[in-house]
Amino acid sequence: MSLLLKCMMGALAVLIIAVLSKTKNFYIAGLVPLFPTFALIAHYIVGTERTAADLRTTALFGLWSLAPYAVYLVVVWWLCVRLPLAATLVWATVAWVASAAALLAAWSRVFPSGH
Numbered sequence: 681m682s683l684l685l686k687c688m689m690g691a692l693a694v695l696i697i698a699v700l701s702k703t704k705n706f707y708i709a710g711l712v713p714l715f716p717t718f719a720l721i722a723h724y725i726v727g728t729e730r731t732a733a734d735l736r737t738t739a740l741f742g743l744w745s746l747a748p749y750a751v752y753l754v755v756v757w758w759l760c761v762r763l764p765l766a767a768t769l770v771w772a773t774v775a776w777v778a779s780a781a782a783l784l785a786a787w788s789r790v791f792p793s794g795h
Contacts, residue, residue, distance in 0.1 A: 689717055741787065748779040 693712055700709040719742060727735045755772040763771070 686721070693717065737791070744783060744787065745780070748776050748783055751779040752776040 697709045697712045726738045752772045755775040759768040759771055
């Protein structure tokens, strides 16, 4: 049942994005993926299975994880007028993966014990 609920939440998000993309306020579709659906799930699981300090660490890492998303958005913004859509999205995804890898490497050096 839990898996079905998560699937329905994902489908609802896709539906909302599709509907918003057809309105005069189409840009609001970019806000929908930032609703903290998965963060709520992750924070609930960490919060029930680990300490409050671990939840704080998870939240702090979540703040830092906005950087790869920002890199992705900047690449989309910059390339979308220079390349076809598919190429833009591929390069933006590559940029996200590279910046996420850099974040993980930096985090493990700064916080070697996870905190």
